[in-house]
Amino acid sequence: MRAMFDRIAGFYDVMNSVMTAGLHHGWRRRAVDLARVAPGDRVLDVATGTGDLALELAARVAPGGEVIAADFSEEMLTRARAKGVGAPVPVTFEWANAMALPYADGEFAAATVGFGARNFADLDQGLREMTRVVRPGGSVVVLEITTPTRPPLSTFYRQWFDRVVPVIGKLAGDPEAYSYLPDSVKRFPGPHELAARMDGCGLNVSYILTAGGIIALHAGTRRG
Numbered sequence: 001m002r003a004m005f006d007r008i009a010g011f012y013d014v015m016n017s018v019m020t021a022g023l024h025h026g027w028r029r030r031a032v033d034l035a036r037v038a039p040g041d042r043v044l045d046v047a048t049g050t051g052d053l054a055l056e057l058a059a060r061v062a063p064g065g066e067v068i069a070a071d072f073s074e075e076m077l078t079r080a081r082a083k084g085v086g087a088p089v090p091v092t093f094e095w096a097n098a099m100a101l102p103y104a105d106g107e108f109a110a111a112t113v114g115f116g117a118r119n120f121a122d123l124d125q126g127l128r129e130m131t132r133v134v135r136p137g138g139s140v141v142v143l144e145i146t147t148p149t150r151p152p153l154s155t156f157y158r159q160w161f162d163r164v165v166p167v168i169g170k171l172a173g174d175p176e177a178y179s180y181l182p183d184s185v186k187r188f189p190g191p192h193e194l195a196a197r198m199d200g201c202g203l204n205v206s207y208i209l210t211a212g213g214i215i216a217l218h219a220g221t222r223r224g
């Protein structure tokens with residue numbers, strides 16, 4: 001898994017923009033809205049990849065805040081660091097495994113994960129770790145692709161993921177990575193179940209669906 005992300009790091013940003021028609025920036029902004037962060041906050045972005053969500057967080061915690069952005073792919077981190085130059089607050093891109101975050105309990109005002117939770121080897125463990133490191137009353141936000149259930153989008157979506165995305169992957173020279181993508185989305189729990197799983201980790205959760213039901217944004221507030 002880690003090797004696959006190392007391999008795709010070089011063309012990850014371009015593929016994101018192609019596959020979402022550039023809409024992913026708006027979804028990230030909404031995710032950060034839901035994180036309810038403020039200037040001066042110290043926040044964490046888990047599975048940060050090339051760092052887009054971390055940089056969106058940086059804009060919102062300025063001035064005076066700080067962003068820690070963690071990933072277990074060194075190639076992704078290298079690219080993220082190059083993009084982070086000139087951010088309005090310090091952004092530290094560092095290696096960490098989401099299954100065992102190297103941070104203290106309650107260290108952060110918020111923790112986010114964008115298009116990463118579906119890759120966690122153990123989803124509940126990842127959610128528990130994110131919850132643990134935010135302070136009581138802090139936010140855990142999960143931005144993820146989800147499977148729409150109603151036509152016409154459900155039909156379009158099946159065609160897109162089962163036929164178009166694997167072809168894009170082949171053209172990009174990495175068919176394995178881009179057949180993994182639809183598989184990982186299908187395996188991931190639907191929005192209602194994800195909300196329940198987050199609740200089980202100690203969060204009060206609400207969620208919204210956008211992009212015609214293809215994108216789910218879950219926001220949890222840590223209890224106690």
Ligand SMILES: C[S@@+](CC[C@H](N)C(=O)[O-])C[C@H]1O[C@@H](n2cnc3c(N)ncnc32)[C@H](O)[C@@H]1O
Nearest residue numbers: 005047048049071072073097098114115116119
């Ligand atoms: C699809 S990318 C998403 C990147 C970024 N958050 C975004 O919004 O574009 C998934 C990322 O999750 C990372 N990842 C997956 N499992 C992880 C884990 N257990 N710990 C840390 N990073 C992980 C991968 O290395 C990859 O960079």
